[in-house]
Amino acid sequence: MSAIVFAGSAQFTAISILAAGGGAGAAVAAATLMNSRFLPMSAAVGPSFSGGWLRRALKGQAVVDHSWALSSRGDGTFDEHLLLGASAIAYVTWISGTAVGALWGDALGDPDKLGLDAIFPAFFFGLLLNEMRSNRAKGVAALGTAIALTLLTFTPPGIPVLVASLASLAGLTRRARADVQERQEAEGEPR
Amino acid sequence: MTTTVALTIAGCTAATAAIKAAGPIVLGGRELPTWFTSVVILLSPALLAALVATQVFAEGDRLALEADTAGVAAGGLVYWRTESIVACVAVAAAVTAALRAL
Numbered sequence: 001m002s003a004i005v006f007a008g009s010a011q012f013t014a015i016s017i018l019a020a021g022g023g024a025g026a027a028v029a030a031a032t033l034m035n036s037r038f039l040p041m042s043a044a045v046g047p048s049f050s051g052g053w054l055r056r057a058l059k060g061q062a063v064v065d066h067s068w069a070l071s072s073r074g075d076g077t078f079d080e081h082l083l084l085g086a087s088a089i090a091y092v093t094w095i096s097g098t099a100v101g102a103l104w105g106d107a108l109g110d111p112d113k114l115g116l117d118a119i120f121p122a123f124f125f126g127l128l129l130n131e132m133r134s135n136r137a138k139g140v141a142a143l144g145t146a147i148a149l150t151l152l153t154f155t156p157p158g159i160p161v162l163v164a165s166l167a168s169l170a171g172l173t174r175r176a177r178a179d180v181q182e183r184q185e186a187e188g189e190p191r
Numbered sequence: 192m193t194t195t196v197a198l199t200i201a202g203c204t205a206a207t208a209a210i211k212a213a214g215p216i217v218l219g220g221r222e223l224p225t226w227f228t229s230v231v232i233l234l235s236p237a238l239l240a241a242l243v244a245t246q247v248f249a250e251g252d253r254l255a256l257e258a259d260t261a262g263v264a265a266g267g268l269v270y271w272r273t274e275s276i277v278a279c280v281a282v283a284a285a286v287t288a289a290l291r292a293l
Binding site: 028038039040041042043044045046049063065069075077112113114115116117118119120121122123124125126127128129130131132136137138140141142143144145147148149152153154157160161164165166167168169170171172176177179180181184 | 198199202203206207210211212213214215216217218225226228229230231232233234235236237238239240241242243244245246247248249252253254258259262263266267270271274276279280282283284285286287288289291292
Protein backbone atom coordinates (compact mmCIF):
# COMPACT_ATOMS: atom_id res chain seq x y z
CA MET A 1 0.00 0.00 0.00
CA SER A 2 2.88 2.36 0.79
CA ALA A 3 4.40 1.54 -2.59
CA ILE A 4 1.41 2.40 -4.77
CA VAL A 5 -0.83 4.78 -2.85
CA PHE A 6 2.03 6.79 -1.28
CA ALA A 7 -0.03 9.19 0.80
CA GLY A 8 0.39 8.73 4.53
CA SER A 9 -2.74 10.40 5.84
CA ALA A 10 -5.00 8.56 3.38
CA GLN A 11 -3.38 5.22 4.19
CA PHE A 12 -3.89 5.78 7.91
CA THR A 13 -7.47 6.88 7.33
CA ALA A 14 -8.31 3.79 5.27
CA ILE A 15 -6.64 1.44 7.73
CA SER A 16 -8.34 2.94 10.77
CA ILE A 17 -11.72 2.43 9.09
CA LEU A 18 -10.93 -1.19 8.19
CA ALA A 19 -9.65 -1.75 11.74
CA ALA A 20 -12.92 -0.38 13.12
CA GLY A 21 -14.81 -2.94 11.03
CA GLY A 22 -15.75 -0.67 8.11
CA GLY A 23 -16.03 -1.96 4.55
CA ALA A 24 -13.76 -1.36 1.58
CA GLY A 25 -16.18 1.21 0.12
CA ALA A 26 -16.14 3.36 3.26
CA ALA A 27 -12.36 3.07 3.56
CA VAL A 28 -11.78 4.10 -0.07
CA ALA A 29 -14.27 6.98 0.16
CA ALA A 30 -12.62 8.39 3.29
CA ALA A 31 -9.11 8.01 1.87
CA THR A 32 -10.20 9.71 -1.36
CA LEU A 33 -11.63 12.64 0.58
CA MET A 34 -8.37 12.82 2.51
CA ASN A 35 -6.47 12.92 -0.79
CA SER A 36 -8.80 15.44 -2.39
CA ARG A 37 -6.42 18.19 -1.20
CA PHE A 38 -4.11 17.02 -3.99
CA LEU A 39 -6.64 18.33 -6.48
CA PRO A 40 -5.82 22.01 -5.86
CA MET A 41 -2.13 21.09 -5.45
CA SER A 42 -1.99 19.25 -8.78
CA ALA A 43 -3.88 22.07 -10.47
CA ALA A 44 -1.27 24.49 -9.11
CA VAL A 45 1.76 22.55 -10.35
CA GLY A 46 0.12 21.54 -13.66
CA PRO A 47 1.42 24.49 -15.69
CA SER A 48 4.97 24.05 -14.31
CA PHE A 49 5.37 20.50 -15.64
CA SER A 50 6.91 20.00 -19.07
CA GLY A 51 6.31 17.16 -21.52
CA GLY A 52 3.27 15.56 -23.16
CA TRP A 53 0.04 14.90 -21.28
CA LEU A 54 1.04 11.37 -20.28
CA ARG A 55 4.39 12.53 -18.90
CA ARG A 56 2.70 15.34 -17.01
CA ALA A 57 0.13 12.94 -15.56
CA LEU A 58 2.95 10.65 -14.39
CA LYS A 59 4.84 13.56 -12.84
CA GLY A 60 1.61 14.54 -11.10
CA GLN A 61 1.79 11.23 -9.22
CA ALA A 62 4.88 12.55 -7.43
CA VAL A 63 2.94 15.37 -5.77
CA VAL A 64 2.90 15.01 -2.00
CA ASP A 65 2.42 17.75 0.62
CA HIS A 66 6.04 18.40 1.45
CA SER A 67 7.52 18.25 -2.07
CA TRP A 68 4.71 20.47 -3.32
CA ALA A 69 5.32 23.04 -0.59
CA LEU A 70 9.10 22.81 -0.93
CA SER A 71 9.19 23.33 -4.69
CA SER A 72 6.85 26.33 -4.70
CA ARG A 73 8.80 29.34 -5.95
CA GLY A 74 6.34 31.74 -4.34
CA ASP A 75 5.38 33.34 -7.64
CA GLY A 76 2.81 30.76 -8.71
CA THR A 77 5.31 28.49 -10.47
CA PHE A 78 7.04 25.36 -9.18
CA ASP A 79 10.52 23.91 -9.50
CA GLU A 80 9.75 20.68 -11.34
CA HIS A 81 13.09 19.01 -10.57
CA LEU A 82 13.04 19.89 -6.87
CA LEU A 83 9.53 18.48 -6.59
CA LEU A 84 10.42 15.20 -8.31
CA GLY A 85 13.68 14.90 -6.32
CA ALA A 86 12.06 15.58 -2.95
CA SER A 87 9.35 13.03 -3.71
CA ALA A 88 11.86 10.41 -4.84
CA ILE A 89 13.74 10.64 -1.54
CA ALA A 90 10.50 10.53 0.43
CA TYR A 91 9.28 7.55 -1.61
CA VAL A 92 12.34 5.45 -0.83
CA THR A 93 12.33 6.33 2.88
CA TRP A 94 8.55 5.88 3.14
CA ILE A 95 8.72 2.34 1.73
CA SER A 96 11.81 1.34 3.68
CA GLY A 97 10.23 2.85 6.79
CA THR A 98 7.08 0.83 6.21
CA ALA A 99 9.13 -2.34 5.84
CA VAL A 100 11.13 -1.62 9.00
CA GLY A 101 7.89 -0.90 10.85
CA ALA A 102 6.29 -4.11 9.65
CA LEU A 103 9.29 -6.20 10.65
CA TRP A 104 10.45 -4.51 13.86
CA GLY A 105 7.64 -2.08 14.68
CA ASP A 106 6.97 -3.57 18.10
CA ALA A 107 10.56 -3.00 19.23
CA LEU A 108 10.33 0.77 18.78
CA GLY A 109 7.49 1.20 21.23
CA ASP A 110 5.10 4.12 20.93
CA PRO A 111 6.37 6.67 18.34
CA ASP A 112 4.26 9.36 20.05
CA LYS A 113 6.53 9.07 23.08
CA LEU A 114 9.43 10.29 20.96
CA GLY A 115 7.40 13.25 19.72
CA LEU A 116 7.67 11.98 16.13
CA ASP A 117 4.08 13.00 15.36
CA ALA A 118 5.17 16.65 15.78
CA ILE A 119 7.65 16.41 12.90
CA PHE A 120 5.26 16.92 9.97
CA PRO A 121 3.19 19.75 11.47
CA ALA A 122 6.42 21.47 12.57
CA PHE A 123 7.86 21.14 9.06
CA PHE A 124 4.70 22.57 7.50
CA PHE A 125 4.61 25.31 10.13
CA GLY A 126 8.17 26.34 9.23
CA LEU A 127 7.26 26.46 5.53
CA LEU A 128 4.13 28.42 6.42
CA LEU A 129 6.11 31.03 8.38
CA ASN A 130 8.35 31.36 5.36
CA GLU A 131 5.30 31.96 3.13
CA MET A 132 3.71 34.56 5.39
CA ARG A 133 5.67 37.57 4.20
CA SER A 134 2.77 39.64 2.94
CA ASN A 135 -0.29 40.71 4.89
CA ARG A 136 -2.42 39.01 2.28
CA ALA A 137 -0.67 35.67 2.88
CA LYS A 138 -1.12 36.10 6.64
CA GLY A 139 -4.81 36.81 6.20
CA VAL A 140 -5.28 33.77 3.95
CA ALA A 141 -3.44 31.56 6.46
CA ALA A 142 -5.68 32.81 9.26
CA LEU A 143 -8.78 32.22 7.14
CA GLY A 144 -7.59 28.72 6.15
CA THR A 145 -7.00 27.87 9.81
CA ALA A 146 -10.43 29.15 10.81
CA ILE A 147 -12.19 27.19 8.04
CA ALA A 148 -10.31 23.98 8.81
CA LEU A 149 -10.92 24.12 12.57
CA THR A 150 -14.60 24.98 12.11
CA LEU A 151 -15.24 22.07 9.76
CA LEU A 152 -13.07 19.63 11.68
CA THR A 153 -15.66 18.66 14.26
CA PHE A 154 -18.47 17.71 11.90
CA THR A 155 -17.10 16.78 8.47
CA PRO A 156 -15.24 13.62 7.38
CA PRO A 157 -11.40 13.71 7.43
CA GLY A 158 -9.95 15.52 4.43
CA ILE A 159 -12.84 17.91 3.91
CA PRO A 160 -11.53 20.61 6.29
CA VAL A 161 -8.24 20.95 4.40
CA LEU A 162 -9.92 20.81 0.98
CA VAL A 163 -12.42 23.55 1.84
CA ALA A 164 -9.72 25.63 3.54
CA SER A 165 -7.92 25.80 0.19
CA LEU A 166 -10.77 28.07 -0.96
CA ALA A 167 -9.19 30.80 1.20
CA SER A 168 -6.73 31.23 -1.68
CA LEU A 169 -9.58 32.69 -3.75
CA ALA A 170 -8.60 35.93 -2.01
CA GLY A 171 -6.13 36.05 -4.91
CA LEU A 172 -9.02 36.95 -7.22
CA THR A 173 -9.41 40.45 -5.79
CA ARG A 174 -8.39 43.28 -8.07
CA ARG A 175 -5.57 44.36 -5.74
CA ALA A 176 -4.08 40.87 -5.50
CA ARG A 177 -4.08 40.51 -9.29
CA ALA A 178 -2.56 43.96 -9.69
CA ASP A 179 0.28 42.97 -7.33
CA VAL A 180 1.02 39.84 -9.36
CA GLN A 181 1.02 41.81 -12.61
CA GLU A 182 3.34 44.41 -11.11
CA ARG A 183 5.78 41.75 -9.96
CA GLN A 184 5.73 39.96 -13.32
CA GLU A 185 6.41 43.22 -15.13
CA ALA A 186 9.24 43.97 -12.69
CA GLU A 187 10.76 40.60 -13.58
CA GLY A 188 10.62 41.58 -17.22
CA GLU A 189 9.24 38.40 -18.67
CA PRO A 190 5.57 37.68 -17.91
CA ARG A 191 4.85 33.99 -17.70
CA MET B 192 -10.89 -9.75 5.09
CA THR B 193 -8.12 -10.26 2.54
CA THR B 194 -10.51 -9.32 -0.27
CA THR B 195 -11.56 -6.21 1.63
CA VAL B 196 -7.95 -5.15 2.06
CA ALA B 197 -7.16 -5.82 -1.61
CA LEU B 198 -10.25 -3.89 -2.72
CA THR B 199 -9.34 -0.99 -0.44
CA ILE B 200 -5.79 -0.81 -1.78
CA ALA B 201 -6.99 -1.00 -5.40
CA GLY B 202 -9.63 1.67 -4.82
CA CYS B 203 -7.23 4.02 -3.05
CA THR B 204 -4.66 3.56 -5.81
CA ALA B 205 -7.07 4.38 -8.61
CA ALA B 206 -8.66 7.36 -6.86
CA THR B 207 -5.35 8.91 -5.79
CA ALA B 208 -3.80 8.48 -9.23
CA ALA B 209 -6.79 10.16 -10.89
CA ILE B 210 -6.71 13.11 -8.48
CA LYS B 211 -3.00 13.68 -8.95
CA ALA B 212 -3.12 13.37 -12.75
CA ALA B 213 -6.03 15.77 -13.20
CA GLY B 214 -4.16 19.06 -12.74
CA PRO B 215 -1.15 18.35 -14.95
CA ILE B 216 -3.29 16.87 -17.75
CA VAL B 217 -5.81 19.68 -17.86
CA LEU B 218 -3.49 22.60 -17.17
CA GLY B 219 -0.04 21.45 -18.31
CA GLY B 220 2.11 23.58 -20.60
CA ARG B 221 -0.28 26.54 -20.71
CA GLU B 222 0.28 30.24 -20.34
CA LEU B 223 -0.99 31.25 -16.92
CA PRO B 224 -3.60 33.96 -16.64
CA THR B 225 -2.82 36.47 -13.89
CA TRP B 226 -5.83 35.51 -11.77
CA PHE B 227 -4.70 31.87 -11.72
CA THR B 228 -1.15 32.75 -10.63
CA SER B 229 -2.55 35.04 -7.97
CA VAL B 230 -4.69 32.25 -6.50
CA VAL B 231 -1.90 29.66 -6.70
CA ILE B 232 0.46 31.93 -4.76
CA LEU B 233 -2.06 32.04 -1.92
CA LEU B 234 -2.80 28.31 -2.11
CA SER B 235 0.39 27.54 -0.12
CA PRO B 236 -0.49 29.55 3.00
CA ALA B 237 -4.11 28.33 2.87
CA LEU B 238 -3.23 24.62 2.58
CA LEU B 239 -0.23 24.72 4.92
CA ALA B 240 -2.20 26.56 7.61
CA ALA B 241 -5.05 24.05 7.33
CA LEU B 242 -2.66 21.06 7.46
CA VAL B 243 -0.93 22.45 10.56
CA ALA B 244 -4.19 23.38 12.28
CA THR B 245 -5.87 20.00 11.71
CA GLN B 246 -2.80 18.13 12.99
CA VAL B 247 -1.91 20.35 15.93
CA PHE B 248 -5.22 21.61 17.35
CA ALA B 249 -7.12 18.36 17.06
CA GLU B 250 -7.30 14.82 18.25
CA GLY B 251 -9.34 12.88 15.70
CA ASP B 252 -12.50 14.90 15.10
CA ARG B 253 -12.45 17.06 18.21
CA LEU B 254 -10.42 20.12 19.07
CA ALA B 255 -7.68 19.53 21.63
CA LEU B 256 -4.55 21.25 22.87
CA GLU B 257 -1.85 18.71 23.61
CA ALA B 258 1.88 18.20 23.93
CA ASP B 259 2.33 18.45 20.16
CA THR B 260 0.57 21.82 20.13
CA ALA B 261 3.24 23.23 22.46
CA GLY B 262 6.00 21.37 20.62
CA VAL B 263 5.07 22.76 17.20
CA ALA B 264 4.68 26.24 18.69
CA ALA B 265 8.20 25.96 20.12
CA GLY B 266 9.45 24.79 16.73
CA GLY B 267 7.82 27.81 15.11
CA LEU B 268 9.57 30.12 17.56
CA VAL B 269 12.91 28.50 16.69
CA TYR B 270 12.21 28.85 12.98
CA TRP B 271 11.33 32.49 13.42
CA ARG B 272 14.65 33.14 15.23
CA THR B 273 16.96 30.90 13.18
CA GLU B 274 15.20 30.33 9.82
CA SER B 275 16.35 26.72 10.08
CA ILE B 276 13.70 24.15 9.25
CA VAL B 277 15.83 21.32 10.67
CA ALA B 278 16.14 23.08 14.06
CA CYS B 279 12.40 23.82 13.96
CA VAL B 280 11.48 20.15 13.45
CA ALA B 281 14.04 18.87 15.98
CA VAL B 282 12.89 21.27 18.73
CA ALA B 283 9.22 20.48 18.03
CA ALA B 284 9.81 16.73 18.41
CA ALA B 285 12.01 17.19 21.51
CA VAL B 286 9.57 19.50 23.32
CA THR B 287 6.63 17.22 22.48
CA ALA B 288 8.49 14.16 23.77
CA ALA B 289 9.63 15.99 26.92
CA LEU B 290 6.10 17.15 27.75
CA ARG B 291 4.75 13.63 27.27
CA ALA B 292 7.46 12.21 29.52
CA LEU B 293 6.41 14.47 32.43
